[in-house]
Amino acid sequence: MSDSSKNETVEKSFKWLSAQNIDTIKELSRIVSAHALWDLPNPYTTRLILEKKAGAWNASVRDTARACSALADAGIVFRESAKWLLDKKTGSSWNEDVYDTAYALRALGEMEVSDRAACRWLYENYGSSWEQVGTTALIITALQKQVGLKEEEGAGEDTNWAEGNNPAERNNPAEVNNPAEGKKKDKEINEGSNKEIEVKKLRIFIKERANWLLSKRGPEGSWTHISTSNLVIQALLLTGFEEEAKASIRWLLNEVRESGAWGNKREDVNATALSLITLGISRPRLEARKEFIPE
Numbered sequence: 001m002s003d004s005s006k007n008e009t010v011e012k013s014f015k016w017l018s019a020q021n022i023d024t025i026k027e028l029s030r031i032v033s034a035h036a037l038w039d040l041p042n043p044y045t046t047r048l049i050l051e052k053k054a055g056a057w058n059a060s061v062r063d064t065a066r067a068c069s070a071l072a073d074a075g076i077v078f079r080e081s082a083k084w085l086l087d088k089k090t091g092s093s094w095n096e097d098v099y100d101t102a103y104a105l106r107a108l109g110e111m112e113v114s115d116r117a118a119c120r121w122l123y124e125n126y127g128s129s130w131e132q133v134g135t136t137a138l139i140i141t142a143l144q145k146q147v148g149l150k151e152e153e154g155a156g157e158d159t160n161w162a163e164g165n166n167p168a169e170r171n172n173p174a175e176v177n178n179p180a181e182g183k184k185k186d187k188e189i190n191e192g193s194n195k196e197i198e199v200k201k202l203r204i205f206i207k208e209r210a211n212w213l214l215s216k217r218g219p220e221g222s223w224t225h226i227s228t229s230n231l232v233i234q235a236l237l238l239t240g241f242e243e244e245a246k247a248s249i250r251w252l253l254n255e256v257r258e259s260g261a262w263g264n265k266r267e268d269v270n271a272t273a274l275s276l277i278t279l280g281i282s283r284p285r286l287e288a289r290k291e292f293i294p295e
Contacts, residue, residue, distance in 0.1 A: 006253060006279070010038065012260030013276055020269050025051060025063040029070035030273035036073040037280025045074050055084035055295075061094050065103035072110035072290060080295040082111045092121040098130055102138040109145025112290070116198065119146050123205045133216050134228040137235035140206045140213075144239050147202050210239050221251030226262050230274035237281045249282055 014034075022028050028048050035042040048067055055078065057063040068081050085094075085104050094100035105118045122139050130136065213223075213232050222229045229248065236245040252262075252275055261267035262275045 009253065009256050009260065010276065010279060013256065013272055014040065016260040017269065017272055022269065025057045026066055027269045027273065029066040030270060030277060032070040033073045034273045034276035034280060037277055039285065042074060055080035061085065061088050061100045062103050065107035068107040069110050075290050077111045077290050077292045079292060082108060082113050083295065092117040098135060099138065102142040106142040106145050109142065109149060112149060114146055114149045119143055119202060120198070123202060133213055133223045134231050136209050136213060137231040140209045141235045141238055143202050143206055147199060147206070206239050210236060210241050214244055217248065221248040226255065226264055226271040227274055230278045233278050234281055252278060
């Protein structure tokens with residue numbers, strides 16, 4: 001499909017979406033993301049914000065995470081919502097649920113808040129019960145959002161990663177006369193090394209699981225269902241597998257209906273918004289500058 005045909009498809013898809021009744025935070029959030037990723041006027045952003053109550057959406061971890069991710073795509077971060085998500089965390093996860101944890105961890109990453117314990121919970125508990133393409137795509141997307149923070153020096157708040165260390169600071173004369181300060185610096189350097197090791201483990205895990213996802217792709221370029229295929233393609237694009245994802249993007253464009261909508265058995269708001277998000281991620285664009293709104 002040529003670029004002009006692709007743009008015509010996208011235009012028709014947004015027109016179709018604008019005529020639909022949006023019933024859930026899930027649908028509304030994905031429509032906000034789609035508009036943001038295509039740099040379009042976003043009449044849905046205000047509506048999504050107005051649905052927020054006491055920092056959350058429907059008092060639900062998953063809905064709040066989806067809304068926060070969408071608003072981050074639109075360049076808006078509510079500190080109270082990040083705090084609400086962190087307050088709902090129990091131990092190293094959210095409700096010991098892979099989906100709540102993956103969505104929350106992704107949202108925190110997009111709000112520039114990192115969480116090492118939750119990252120570790122996801123990849124250390126990964127096993128056969130989670131080895132499904134949609135679930136795996138959600139997990140590696142969340143982990144990639146967290147790893148991305150570590151690749152930007154000084155980026156993000158950190159709930160429990162060790163502070164960055166500068167070995168040059170060990171030359172401070174005060175430490176020579178204060179052994180306790182020297183030991184403290186040694187501990188900080190060791191923690192910094194541990195952090196680097198964990199980030200390396202995450203990158204290896206992400207790459208291995210992305211290759212596993214590719215091994216499960218059908219010959220036509222899909223993973224059977226439109227929505228699942230979108231989640232996988234997005235994960236591949238975000239984790240550096242752009243070339244490998246091209247065949248699947250061609251498949252996705254061929255699946256659009258005459259109306260401009262996507263869906264398996266019928267036109268579907270969620271599938272259409274997800275498809276527009278995928279196509280938006282696949283095109284070159286500057287990341288929106290985020291506005292951090294205090295509590």
